[in-house]
Amino acid sequence: MTSRQPFKSNSTPKTSIIFFTVTISSSLVILFAILYFIYYLWYSLVKRSRTSPYDTTTPLNKLQRYSYKELKDATQNFSDSNSIGKGGSGTVFRGILKNGKLVAIKILDSTSFQFEQEFQNELNILGALKSCPLVVNLLGYCVDRDQRLVVYEYMPNKSLQESLFSESNNNCNNMSLNWARRFDIILNVAKALSFLHLECDPPVIHGDVKPSNVLLDSEFRAKLSDFGLSRLKLEGEFGVDLFSQDLWKSQELLKSEELSGNLNAFGEGGENETPAIGTPVESHDHDEVDFALALQASSSSKNSCRSHHNVKNLALNSLNWRSDFGNEIDIKDRIVKGKEVSTISTIENGKGVDNKSVNYNDELSSISPSKESNLNAAMVTDDNDSNNVGAKQWGKDWWWKQDGNGELRSRDYVKEWIGSQIYHSTNSNWDEENQCPPSRISTRLEKFEKANDNHLQELGFECHEGAIEKEESKRHRKIQEWWKEEHLDELSKKKNNKVKKFQIRSTKLFKVRLRFKRKRKSSHKSHNVNDPDTEFSFRKGWKKKDSKSVGSDMWSGDLFSRELSSTTSMRGTLCYAAPEYSGCGYLMEKADIYSFGVLILVIVSGRRPLHVLSSPMKLEKANLISWCRHLAHTGNILELVDERLNDEHDKDEASLCINLALACLQKMPELRPDIGEIVKILKREMEIPTLPFEFSPSPPPKFPSRSRRNNRTM
Numbered sequence: 182m183t184s185r186q187p188f189k190s191n192s193t194p195k196t197s198i199i200f201f202t203v204t205i206s207s208s209l210v211i212l213f214a215i216l217y218f219i220y221y222l223w224y225s226l227v228k229r230s231r232t233s234p235y236d237t238t239t240p241l242n243k244l245q246r247y248s249y250k251e252l253k254d255a256t257q258n259f260s261d262s263n264s265i266g267k268g269g270s271g272t273v274f275r276g277i278l279k280n281g282k283l284v285a286i287k288i289l290d291s292t293s294f295q296f297e298q299e300f301q302n303e304l305n306i307l308g309a310l311k312s313c314p315l316v317v318n319l320l321g322y323c324v325d326r327d328q329r330l331v332v333y334e335y336m337p338n339k340s341l342q343e344s345l346f347s348e349s350n351n352n353c354n355n356m357s358l359n360w361a362r363r364f365d366i367i368l369n370v371a372k373a374l375s376f377l378h379l380e381c382d383p384p385v386i387h388g389d390v391k392p393s394n395v396l397l398d399s400e401f402r403a404k405l406s407d408f409g410l411s412r413l414k415l416e417g418e419f420g421v422d423l424f425s426q427d428l429w430k431s432q433e434l435l436k437s438e439e440l441s442g443n444l445n446a447f448g449e450g451g452e453n454e455t456p457a458i459g460t461p462v463e464s465h466d467h468d469e470v471d472f473a474l475a476l477q478a479s480s481s482s483k484n485s486c487r488s489h490h491n492v493k494n495l496a497l498n499s500l501n502w503r504s505d506f507g508n509e510i511d512i513k514d515r516i517v518k519g520k521e522v523s524t525i526s527t528i529e530n531g532k533g534v535d536n537k538s539v540n541y542n543d544e545l546s547s548i549s550p551s552k553e554s555n556l557n558a559a560m561v562t563d564d565n566d567s568n569n570v571g572a573k574q575w576g577k578d579w580w581w582k583q584d585g586n587g588e589l590r591s592r593d594y595v596k597e598w599i600g601s602q603i604y605h606s607t608n609s610n611w612d613e614e615n616q617c618p619p620s621r622i623s624t625r626l627e628k629f630e631k632a633n634d635n636h637l638q639e640l641g642f643e644c645h646e647g648a649i650e651k652e653e654s655k656r657h658r659k660i661q662e663w664w665k666e667e668h669l670d671e672l673s674k675k676k677n678n679k680v681k682k683f684q685i686r687s688t689k690l691f692k693v694r695l696r697f698k699r700k701r702k703s704s705h706k707s708h709n710v711n712d713p714d715t716e717f718s719f720r721k722g723w724k725k726k727d728s729k730s731v732g733s734d735m736w737s738g739d740l741f742s743r744e745l746s747s748t749t750s751m752r753g754t755l756c757y758a759a760p761e762y763s764g765c766g767y768l769m770e771k772a773d774i775y776s777f778g779v780l781i782l783v784i785v786s787g788r789r790p791l792h793v794l795s796s797p798m799k800l801e802k803a804n805l806i807s808w809c810r811h812l813a814h815t816g817n818i819l820e821l822v823d824e825r826l827n828d829e830h831d832k833d834e835a836s837l838c839i840n841l842a843l844a845c846l847q848k849m850p851e852l853r854p855d856i857g858e859i860v861k862i863l864k865r866e867m868e869i870p871t872l873p874f875e876f877s878p879s880p881p882p883k884f885p886s887r888s889r890r891n892n893r894t895m
């Protein structure tokens with residue numbers, strides 16, 4: 182007993198000391214953990230908000246930040262007389278800066294829910310490129326509360342869209358774009374894309390190649406503009422968009438990995454401290470990845486032997502325009518993956534498509550429904566969401582959100598729109614119809630639904646049968662629901678005055694159509710600049726278009742083709758977007774190549790990709806791509822050349838361009854030539870690849886002809 186007593190008395194204080202120590206230290210650990218967690222949350226939030234390109238941490242040190250007042254003064258308070266164009270993302274004004282420099286100032290439309298992203302994208306990507314004579318020069322930007330402005334070099338001849346489709350240029354005698362200029366534009370756009378795909382590291386994919394994004398200088402030399410939908414292709418990132426990652430995470434990662442010491446606060450003269458600009462890095466000849474197999478989207482840049490230049494941290498490093506355009510970029514020949522596949526036996530919807538059938542089969546019809554099945558409904562975002570787009574929407578489904586309802590496909594958009602437009606053009610009571618209130622839109626769509634497929638068949642849009650047909654009609658219903666939600670329900674959630682505004686706008690649209698029809702009848706040339714026009718964009722709903730812009734020119738052709746040609750939708754523009762890139766597809770270099778193919782046809786023909794005129798005789802020519810394929814099949818591609826050129830074109834060059842366009846427009850991305858090859862083909866340094874059987878003017882007979890067989894038997 183006595184021997185146990187001291188033991189007990191000694192062990193109790195020890196235990197309690199241990200107990201105390203453990204309790205205190207564990208509570209300290211917990212406390213620190215909580216503090217750390219709070220700090221981490223705070224830090225990451227602050228970090229996030231700091232990562233906008235216009236913030237001081239951003240290394241866009243070559244760009245100037247302008248004050249709103251400065252730009253306001255430069256444009257005489259953004260006066261109508263200085264307005265030079267309006268696109269889907271904003272209005273562009275001509276301005277003269279204090280130093281006398283003529284500039285183009287774009288005010289991004291802050292009502293668009295992705296305007297912040299487009300702004301940041303433009304700055305991060307275009308701002309990172311250094312003085313390429315074929316890419317429009319970004320001079321600076323302005324951030325003023327919710328206003329975002331971008332300042333570019335001024336291009337006196339505006340856009341190719343203007344030159345091709347403006348009324349003044351529709352006159353044969355006043356054709357600013359003769360053949361030589363057109364060919365140069367094609368070559369220059371090819372070189373610009375070559376710079377982006379092959380000279381930049383990581384490669385830049387433009388994502389929205391179309392005439393309104395090709396600007397023309399005083400001598401009609403082309404420069405590529407509008408990088409709002411562009412993206413960088415990070416190393417090892419085949420098929421995964423930059424935007425599928427968190428852009429800012431990528432930025433931070435790169436920052437911490439290799440550039441931490443080099444980032445300088447914006448405006449602190451960090452230019453000298455940034456890593457060597459345009460430092461060539463090793464080529465990646467041996468790093469080949471079979472993108473063709475992986476994604477059916479070949480990676481021209483991966484496989485090419487190119488001289489890389491670092492574009493570190495997305496925007497940090499700049500790219501030197503290394504190549505003298507006289508001597509051109511040194512791009513070694515390379516084997517295009519999948520080239521050995523000589524015919525397009527594309528599998529569409531699980532069914533092989535007959536190679537021989539050269540029908541009016543538009544690329545838009547080849548969109549795989551499975552690709553879109555995962556889309557989330559997110560089109561209808563309320564204002565609060567849209568205000569918070571900043572960091573949130575850099576997430577992986579940001580692009581998808583643009584696409585709207587998961588059930589929507591580009592083809593659906595087009596079908597609905599074509600149906601409605603054709604209905605208008607064939608309806609004798611058209612004018613009366615136009616005056617119906619917006620609430621009747623969906624009813625009218627239902628009426629058009631039946632007519633759609635017939636019209637689409639004529640236009641070259643495939644109409645699937647059986648189950649697909651049913652699915653289609655379901656989609657149509659969903660489209661209508663979306664339409665209602667997008668334009669009525671969403672708005673009804675908002676304040677009453679917004680609803681009123683919407684109604685006014687809708688009424689205006691119908692008035693516009695009415696005016697438009699009258700305008701066409703009377704061939705009225707002048708228009709009131711101050712009279713705002715309204716048109717419908719699938720992406721943005723109702724949008725106001727400046728009548729002075731030909732990108733949005735109400736009077737330069739028929740409303741329908743203008744809408745489709747100028748509607749930026751999904752990750753690109755309808756009719757210019759590659760089929761594999763249908764809303765949630767992967768944006769690879771070959772998507773740009775496809776758009777470039779459409780662009781070539783538009784330049785050569787002087788037509789929009791979808792151009793429906795009132796005359797039914799011309800319906801077969803409505804779909805430019807299908808018409809071109811048809812002409813290729815019948816061996817008469819030169820019929821496509823713009824009549825306004827009065828036969829004053831180089832026939833060899835024209836047929837080279839058209840054949841090249843057909844090669845670029847192949848459905849399978851890996852069959853399309855890469856941009857290096859395209860430049861060589863245009864410069865006649867390389868033969869154009871053999872076109873698939875279906876484009877061949879005189880397809881070889883599959884079986885010996887009867888006469889031959891007879892000869893043999895004789």
Ligand SMILES: Nc1ncnc2c1ncn2[C@@H]1O[C@H](COP(=O)(O)OP(=O)(O)OP(=O)(O)O)[C@@H](O)[C@H]1O
Binds near residue numbers: 267270273333335731
């Ligand atoms: N740097 C510039 N110099 C002269 N005109 C310009 C310049 N940038 C744009 N424009 C004019 O403004 C118009 C609208 O350009 P913007 O890039 O906003 O729209 P878009 O490309 O037609 O449409 P979206 O943004 O939907 O692709 C162009 O068609 C062009 O006429």
